[in-house]
Amino acid sequence: GAVVSQHPSRVICKSGTSVKIECRSLDFQATTMFWYRQFPKQSLMLMATSNEGSKATYEQGVEKDKFLINHASLTLSTLTVTSAHPEDSSFYICSAIRSLNTEAFFGQGTRLTVV
Amino acid sequence: AQTVTQSQPEMSVQEAETVTLSCTYDTSENNYYLFWYKQPPSRQMILVIRQEAYKQQNATENRFSVNFQKAAKSFSLKISDSQLGDTAMYFCAFGLLKTSYDKVIFGPGTSLSVIP
Numbered sequence: 001g002a003v004v005s006q007h008p009s010r011v012i013c014k015s016g017t018s019v020k021i022e023c024r025s026l027d028f029q030a031t032t033m034f035w036y037r038q039f040p041k042q043s044l045m046l047m048a049t050s051n052e053g054s055k056a057t058y059e060q061g062v063e064k065d066k067f068l069i070n071h072a073s074l075t076l077s078t079l080t081v082t083s084a085h086p087e088d089s090s091f092y093i094c095s096a097i098r099s100l101n102t103e104a105f106f107g108q109g110t111r112l113t114v115v
Numbered sequence: 116a117q118t119v120t121q122s123q124p125e126m127s128v129q130e131a132e133t134v135t136l137s138c139t140y141d142t143s144e145n146n147y148y149l150f151w152y153k154q155p156p157s158r159q160m161i162l163v164i165r166q167e168a169y170k171q172q173n174a175t176e177n178r179f180s181v182n183f184q185k186a187a188k189s190f191s192l193k194i195s196d197s198q199l200g201d202t203a204m205y206f207c208a209f210g211l212l213k214t215s216y217d218k219v220i221f222g223p224g225t226s227l228s229v230i231p
Binding site for chain 1: 148150152157158159160161162165206210212217218219220221222223224226
């Protein structure tokens with residue numbers, strides 16, 4: 001199957017700082033990438049849909065200025081959590097779709113801890 | 116808007132037995148995709164099986180099979196000969212995937228424990 005790499009897998013940052021998470025499709029060009037947030041023992045909550053070369057589409061209730069998404073190429077999307085606070089601590093997962101009518105492939109996830 | 120429901124938060128099964136996980140969804144679309152994803156303790160999401168709505172035949176992948184009832188909007192997963200490695204969270208998911216703006220949304224998940 002296709003490979004999606006997410007980096008870093010774990011990050012600890014101080015409150016008020018920003019942290020960037022990368023999502024790369026290693027062996028295919030992704031038409032669409034998704035960013036999810038997952039709280040312990042809960043499902044994946046879609047944060048935004050990212051298409052290469054265009055602005056991300058954010059879900060209702062997700063702060064655009066706090067969670068900056070950039071999809072600069074067909075193989076890379078980044079999520080930047082700006083001015084992070086402890087309540088932003090969570091598990092963030094990206095996924096990518098190779099083409100329409102195929103399944104989504106997932107990165108390994110990033111555990112963010114804000115102290 | 117599409118929704119996905121999984122009514123069983125937790126389930127357990129004896130090793131080598133069969134278990135069925137339930138999923139229902141709501142959509143007004145006619146063509147779409149349904150998925151079952153597995154999330155083991157490593158938290159890596161793994162595709163278990165997918166079903167195209169236009170196909171009447173139920174999808175099968177080795178020990179995993181689905182019962183897709185389009186009219187009832189039901190999509191259950193059957194795991195046969197359960198193994199310890201099947202212990203994980205299982206998420207049912209729905210996707211249109213017709214345009215690059217279509218989402219994949221997930222149900223709340225079912226935590227499956229395989230008991231030795």
